[in-house]
Amino acid sequence: MTGYAELLKEKGLKATFQRMTILSVIERMGHATVDEIYESVLETHPTLSLATVYKNIVAMVGQGVLVEVPISGRKSKYELKKSEHLHLICTECGEVEDRPLDRVIGEDTRKIAENSSFELQGRQVNLYGVCAKCRTALAS
Ligand SMILES: [Zn+2]
Numbered sequence: 217m218t219g220y221a222e223l224l225k226e227k228g229l230k231a232t233f234q235r236m237t238i239l240s241v242i243e244r245m246g247h248a249t250v251d252e253i254y255e256s257v258l259e260t261h262p263t264l265s266l267a268t269v270y271k272n273i274v275a276m277v278g279q280g281v282l283v284e285v286p287i288s289g290r291k292s293k294y295e296l297k298k299s300e301h302l303h304l305i306c307t308e309c310g311e312v313e314d315r316p317l318d319r320v321i322g323e324d325t326r327k328i329a330e331n332s333s334f335e336l337q338g339r340q341v342n343l344y345g346v347c348a349k350c351r352t353a354l355a356s
């Protein structure tokens with residue numbers, strides 16, 4: 217869990233045990249919904265409420281510690297803010313996979329913003345589709 221306390225303080229948030237626990241759960245899971253995070257947090261902290269977990273996740277998204285990954289037709293997943301990457305999101309099972317953000321896509325989106333006098337503050341490239349596992353299952 218080293219690093220979480222510094223990270224939180226750096227972003228202007230108190231390093232509470234709730235937040236540290238949530239961060240370690242998300243780091244372990246990669247991408248997870250509020251419900252999945254809550255379930256995992258309960259294993260070590262059974263007294264925490266869903267509302268508390270949710271409130272802390274929202275606060276950490278607001279301060280740029282966590283990133284919300286929207287999944288069409290499903291609940292959003294959350295991940296630790298990492299270096300920029302692209303998501304492959306399965307609309308059948310909700311699985312999210314990280315892939316390196318291609319240089320060209322990265323450059324193009326930056327240029328579009330620049331040419332539109334749009335001050336770019338963040339971006340997220342999400343590809344939606346059906347993963348190999350689900351395609352196999354759907355075909356059988
Ligand atoms: Zn899938």
Ligand SMILES: [Zn+2]
Pocket residue numbers: 247295301302303313314
């Ligand atoms: Zn990701």
